[in-house]
Amino acid sequence: MPVVRRVRRIRRRRAAAVLRDRRRENRTHRQKTQRVTVKGFLAVLDMDAADIGRYSSWAGRHIAAAYRAAHHGYNTPCTTRTRTKPCSGHPKGRWIKVYAYRLTDPALIAGCATYKRTAPLLAAHFALAT
Known part of the structure; x- marks a missing residue:
């Protein structure tokens, strides 16, 4: 034994x-591997800072949906934490979880292409790159 x-x-x-x-x-x-959040990617696309704060949440939802669709609904993106803007009750802002993607992830482009606020920026950015 x-x-x-x-x-x-x-x-x-x-x-x-x-x-x-x-x-x-x-x-x-x-x-x-270098990872980027949706706000960082929208900054790469030269979106205004005020518009990034306004539209990043919805763009993130479109990008996350594209990521899940690419992985057949089984995977979720890597998460990280970021601090929000100061507001009443949270003078330093609060910590929230956000998704982080690789820069080479096709879900970033696919998700931004499906969202009407970021699609023109994406088209302009890639028109300048070619």
């Missing part, structure tokens, strides 16, 4: 070590 327990313990420790190493490799890979 003690031999069986010892073998099981060794197997569990090995499996935990393999999983820990795998997570460490994934963490370094994730840190190398």
